[in-house]
Amino acid sequence: MSKVMVVTSGKGGVGKTTTSAALGAALAQAGQSVALVDFDVGLRNLDLVLGAERRVVFDLVNVIHGDAKLAQAMIRDKRLENLSLLAASQTRDKEALTQDGVGRVIDELRGRFDWIVCDSPAGIEKGATLAMRFADVAVVVANPEVSSVRDSDRIIGLLDSKTCRAESGEAMEKHLLITRFDPLRAARGEMMSVEDVLEILAIPLLGIVVESQDVLMASNVGCPITLHNPASPAARAYAEAARRLLGETVPITTPTAPRGFISRLFARKAAA
């Protein structure tokens, strides 16, 4: 049974595309066949993060309009043969995506892949609602920061009302992925804790990805972080999140600040 998963957030810049690439690659590394679909029409970037930007010939809109066959538009990753990309179009026409068209493409992908990962654009406009429309599973990406959490709450509301699953009375499986988490700032009380965010959004936690230079380096070179630097904490968090999506029970540990720093902090405070 194939699964359609939307990676969404409401707010921009929280790490949806990075997460789509990393989770897609991690699922492929775990032996699944994966199709990544970029829904950010007009502002595509998943091709760039995957290092496939020079191989895009046809895109999602071409397939919807019948200008290209799905097989012609899918770009197979050079490193992981069971990972493929369907790029977004660079057209400025917002009406390029239609619900019927997207539904047909998703149906066809369901027949060919184990996982269809839909990378949602920011916002709550057509691209975002169509990215979530046919999903079975949603990964809500949030940063521990007020505007991101508020927008995530809004998106959770849409997942529970505007998707095919919600409309047919079925439950939408939702997971929270906290990204750009800074353990040191959280320990100092400058950043909301994982518990704060979880309590407010009240959906199960899929993983915690720390703010890290490794993530930027991976996108700089166009390689999903789980492939580029598998030993890095961020890559491990994504790999574990993928295993959880596959049904494995993997305990989540909240990243902590490097030892010594916090104790030094308290020692200083006591001395002050």
Next chain:
Amino acid sequence: MSLFGFLARPRSAPQARDRLRALLAHERGMAGRGDLIAVLQQEILAAIARHITVDRDKVMVRLDRGETCSTLEIGVEVPHWALAN
């Protein structure tokens, strides 16, 4: 400021959490039925306008959204001649 003065910075995370809680309690409540307060404001003004001519410039509307309750204050200046009729 002392060398370690930055340590005395107030912890802002609890504030972020509490502000979000209050805001989301409000936003979740009005999901799907528009802004009730805005509707109330319009309907109250429409009811007054049925009886007297309301000068829009002489209407004061103040809204204060709180965590457990909100207050909507509407002040309408009614000239004596309007009451005399």
